[in-house]
Amino acid sequence: xxxxxxxxxxxxxxxxxxxxxxxxxxxxxxxxxxxxxxxxxxxxxxxxxxxxxxxxxxxxxxxxxxxxxxxxxxxxxxxxxxxxxxxxxxxxxxxxxxxxxxxxxxxxxxxxxxxxxxxxxxxxxxxxxxxxxxxxxxxxxxxxxxxxxxxxxxxxxxxxxxxxxxxxxxxxxxxxxxxxxxxxxxxxxxxxxxxxxxxxxxxxxxxxxxxxxxxxxxxxxxxxxxxxxxxxxxxxxxxxxxxxxxxxxx
Amino acid sequence: xxxxxxxxxxxxxxxxxxxxxxxxxxxxxxxxxxxxxxxxxxxxxxxxxxxxxxxxxxxxxxxxxxxxxxxxxxxxxxxxxxxxxxxxxxxxxxxxxxxxxxxxxxxxxxxxxxxxxxxxxxxxxxxxxxxxxxxxxxxxxxxxxxxxxxxxxxxxxxxxxxxxxxxxxxxxxxxxxxxxxxxxxxxxxxxxxxxxxxxxxxxxxxxxxxxxxxxxxxxxxxxxxxxxxxxxxxxxxxxxxxxxxxxxxxxxxxxxxxxxxxxxxxxxxxxxxxxxxxxxxxxxxxxxxxxxxxxxxxxxxxxxxxxx
Ligand SMILES: Cc1cc2nc3c(=O)[nH]c(=O)nc-3n(C[C@H](O)[C@H](O)[C@H](O)COP(=O)(O)OP(=O)(O)OC[C@H]3O[C@@H](n4cnc5c(N)ncnc54)[C@H](O)[C@@H]3O)c2cc1C
Numbered sequence: 001x002x003x004x005x006x007x008x009x010x011x012x013x014x015x016x017x018x019x020x021x022x023x024x025x026x027x028x029x030x031x032x033x034x035x036x037x038x039x040x041x042x043x044x045x046x047x048x049x050x051x052x053x054x055x056x057x058x059x060x061x062x063x064x065x066x067x068x069x070x071x072x073x074x075x076x077x078x079x080x081x082x083x084x085x086x087x088x089x090x091x092x093x094x095x096x097x098x099x100x101x102x103x104x105x106x107x108x109x110x111x112x113x114x115x116x117x118x119x120x121x122x123x124x125x126x127x128x129x130x131x132x133x134x135x136x137x138x139x140x141x142x143x144x145x146x147x148x149x150x151x152x153x154x155x156x157x158x159x160x161x162x163x164x165x166x167x168x169x170x171x172x173x174x175x176x177x178x179x180x181x182x183x184x185x186x187x188x189x190x191x192x193x194x195x196x197x198x199x200x201x202x203x204x205x206x207x208x209x210x211x212x213x214x215x216x217x218x219x220x221x222x223x224x225x226x227x228x229x230x231x232x233x234x235x236x237x238x239x240x241x242x243x244x245x246x247x248x249x250x
Numbered sequence: 251x252x253x254x255x256x257x258x259x260x261x262x263x264x265x266x267x268x269x270x271x272x273x274x275x276x277x278x279x280x281x282x283x284x285x286x287x288x289x290x291x292x293x294x295x296x297x298x299x300x301x302x303x304x305x306x307x308x309x310x311x312x313x314x315x316x317x318x319x320x321x322x323x324x325x326x327x328x329x330x331x332x333x334x335x336x337x338x339x340x341x342x343x344x345x346x347x348x349x350x351x352x353x354x355x356x357x358x359x360x361x362x363x364x365x366x367x368x369x370x371x372x373x374x375x376x377x378x379x380x381x382x383x384x385x386x387x388x389x390x391x392x393x394x395x396x397x398x399x400x401x402x403x404x405x406x407x408x409x410x411x412x413x414x415x416x417x418x419x420x421x422x423x424x425x426x427x428x429x430x431x432x433x434x435x436x437x438x439x440x441x442x443x444x445x446x447x448x449x450x451x452x453x454x455x456x457x458x459x460x461x462x463x464x465x466x467x468x469x470x471x472x473x474x475x476x477x478x479x480x481x482x483x484x485x486x487x488x489x490x491x492x493x494x495x496x497x498x499x500x501x502x503x504x505x506x507x508x509x510x511x512x513x514x515x516x517x518x519x520x521x522x523x524x525x526x527x528x529x530x531x532x533x534x535x536x537x538x539x540x541x542x543x544x545x546x547x548x549x550x551x552x553x554x555x556x557x558x
Contacts, residue, residue, distance in 0.1 A: 011378070013513070016381055016512055017378045017381050017382060018381075019382050026377075026378060026381075026382050038494075093359055094350070094359060094360070095353065095354060095357070095358070095359045095360075098354055117494070118494065120378070120379065120493070120494075121377065121378055122377055123362070123363065123376065123377055123378070123379070123493065124360070124362045125346050125350070125362060126350035126353070126360050126362060127350075128350075129320065129346075129347065129348075129349075129350035129351045129354070130350045130351065130353065130354035130360075131354075132320075132351065133324065133350070133351040133352075133354035133355050134354050136424075137424070138321055138422075138424035138425040139320055139321070139347075139351070139425075140425070141320070141343075141346070141347050142343060142346075142347075144487065154428060157343075158343070158487045158488070159343040159344070159430075159488070160342050160343045160344070160441075160488055160496070161430075161432040161433060161488060162430065162431050162432040162433040162486060162487070162488050163430060163431045163432075163486075163487070164317070164427075164429075164430045165427075165428040165429045165430065166317070166319070166425050166426065166427060166428060167425065167426045167427075167428050168424065168425045169423075169424055169425070172424075172425075177487075177494075178477060178480075178481065178494065179480070179481065179487060212357075214359065215358055215359050215388050215389050215390035216359050216361070216386050216387070216388050216390075217386065217387045217388070217389070218384050218385070218386055219372065219385040219386065219387050220384075220385045221377070221382050221383065221384050221385075222382070222383050222385070223381075223382065223383070224376065224380055224381065224382065224383050224519075227519055227524075227538045229536060229537045229538065229539065229542075230524075230539055230540035230541055230542065231540075231541060231542070232531075232536070232541075232542045232543070232544060233541050233542065233543050234543075235543075236543070236550055236553045236554050236557060237557070239525065239541055239543055239554075240554075240557055240558070242541055243502070243523070243525070243541070247502075247522075247523045247540065247541075249445070249501045249502040249522065249523050250445075250469060250502065250558075
C-alpha cells in the first residue's frame with residue numbers, strides 16, 4: 001500500500017521568532033528553516049511502515065515556493081521514494097491546503113495519509129482533520145502508536161485524560177504526536193541518493209482546486225506581554241516568605 | 251445571531267472548560283446554546299443548563315457519541331450548526347479533534363485557540379509557540395472557533411434553562427473505539443488547578459516524581475511535566491505542559507529541574523507567579539521566573555515539603 005506524507009517547511013524549532021516593527025507579521029528574513037518537527041515524525045512513521053513490509057511506497061508532498069523542495073529532498077534522504085512539489089508563492093490557509101492535498105489524495109490514492117498534528121509556526125492543528133473530512137476518511141489524531149491490521153489501522157491517541165485507542169477503516173488520515181517515534185537523521189550517502197530520486201513539480205493551477213480567497217485576515221501581529229525576570233532567592237525559607245507575604249499565593 | 255457551544259464533558263459531568271467557553275461567547279454577544287453530545291449524558295446537560303447566560307441546552311444522547319469519535323460528532327455539529335453565526339468549543343484534545351472537521355465540512359476556516367474576543371468577528375491567538383500574538387478577522391458566514399480556556403473566566407451559575415433532546419444519530423461507522431487508559435488522579439486537573447508543580451528531565455526518573463507529590467498535597471496542586479520528562483517515560487503524556495501539550499495559567503507555577511525551552515514556556519508563561527528551582531543559574535527558566543532558587547532539587551524538595 002501507498003503512504004502519503006504531506007510536509008511543511010517552517011522556522012527551525014530552536015529559533016525564537018521576532019515580530020516585525022510594523023506589526024504586519026513575524027520576521028522570517030534570514031531565519032533558519034527546517035521540516036516541521038511533527039512532519040519529521042510522520043515521515044519516520046511512513047518509512048518504518050515500509051521497512052516493516054506494510055507500505056510499498058512512501059510519497060512526500062509539500063505546498064509552497066521553490067524553497068520547500070529542500071524539505072522534500074530531506075524527506076527523500078530519510079527514505080521516501082518520491083516527492084511532489086505543489087508550486088505556490090503564497091502559503092495557503094489550512095482549508096485551502098486541505099483542498100489541495102485532497103486533489104493529491106485523489107490522484108495518488110494512498111491507503112494512509114500521515115501528517116504532523118500541528119505546524120510550529122501557525123500552531124493551528126487543523127490540516128489533517130480537514131483533509132480527512134474532505135476525503136470522507138476516518139481520522140486518528142495525535143497518534144502515539146500506529147498498528148496496521150488488514151484493512152484497519154489501530155491508532156493510540158494522546159488525549160487530555162491519557163490514551164485512547166481507535167480502529168480506523170482504511171483509507172484513513174493519521175496525525176502524529178511527539179511519542180509516536182524518534183525520527184532518524186539522514187546519512188550522507190542517503191542525502192546523495194536523494195538527489196536522484198524523482199521530484200515532480202506541479203503548478204497549483206494544474207490541479208483544478210477551487211481555491212477560495214481566505215475568510216481569514218491577519219490584521220496585525222504583536223509581541224506577547226513580556227515577562228520580566230524576577231529575583232533570585234537564596235533559601236527555601238526566603239522563597240516561602242516571599243510566596244506568603246509578597247506574592248500572597250500560598 | 252446565535253452561538254452554538256459544543257460542550258466538553260465526561261457524560262455525567264460537564265468539563266470545567268465549558269463555563270469558560272461561555273465567557274468567550276458572551277463577549278461575542280447573542281443567544282448562547284450549548285450542545286451536549288454524549289451517551290447517558292443527562293448529568294452534563296443539567297450542569298450546562300445552570301450556566302449563566304446560556305439560553306438553551308441541546309442534548310444528543312446516543313452510544314454513537316460515547317467515545318466522542320470525530321467523524322460522528324462533526325457530522326452532528328455540521329447539521330445543527332448551519333443555523334448559527336458562531337460555533338465554539340474548548341481547545342481540548344477533543345475539540346481540536348472534531349472541530350476542524352466541522353469547519354472543512356462547512357467550507358470555512360477555523361480560528362484555533364483564541365485568547366481574546368476583540369469584536370464579533372475579530373480575535374487574538376498565539377502563534378509561533380506564543381512568541382507572537384496574531385489579531386485575526388474572519389468574513390466566513392459561520393465562524394468556527396476553538397477557545398483556549400485558560401484565557402477566559404468561568405461564568406457563574408444562573409437560572410436553569412430548558413433542555414431539548416435532539417434525536418439525530420450520526421453513526422458513520424468509519425472508526426470505532428477499542429480502549430482507553432485514563433490516568434487516575436485525586437488531584438485537581440492540570441488545566442484548572444490554582445497551583446501547578448512540574449518536573450523536568452532534572453527529576454532523573456519516575457520514582458523521584460514522588461518528591462513532588464508531598465508538596466502538591468500540601469498546596470492542593472496539580473502535577474505537570476516537561477516534554478523531556480514525558481519522553482523519558484517518567485510520567486504519562488497527559489502531564490505535558492507546553493506548546494504542544496497542555497496550556498496552564500495557575501496562580502502559582504513551580505518549575506523543578508526544567509530548563510525553560512520556548513516550547514515549555516508557551517504552556518505556562520501566563521501563570522501569575524512563577525517559581526523556578528534549577529541548579530544551573532543560567533537556565534532560561536530564570537528569565538521568566540518571579541522567584542528563582544539556584545539549588546539542587548534533591549535537597550530543596552524535601553525541605554520545601556517539610557516547611558509547608
Ligand atoms: C515540536 C516540538 C514540540 C515540543 N513541545 C514541547 C512541550 O509542549 N512542552 C515541553 O516541555 N517541551 C516541548 N518540547 C521540548 C523542548 O524543546 C525541550 O526539549 C524540553 O522542554 C526540555 O525539557 P526539560 O527542561 O525537562 O529538560 P532539559 O532542557 O534537559 O533541562 C533539564 C534542567 O534540569 C536542571 N537540573 C538537572 N538536574 C538538576 C538538579 N539535581 N537540581 C536542579 N536542577 C537540575 C538542568 O540544569 C536543566 O536546566 C518540544 C520540542 C519540539 C521540537
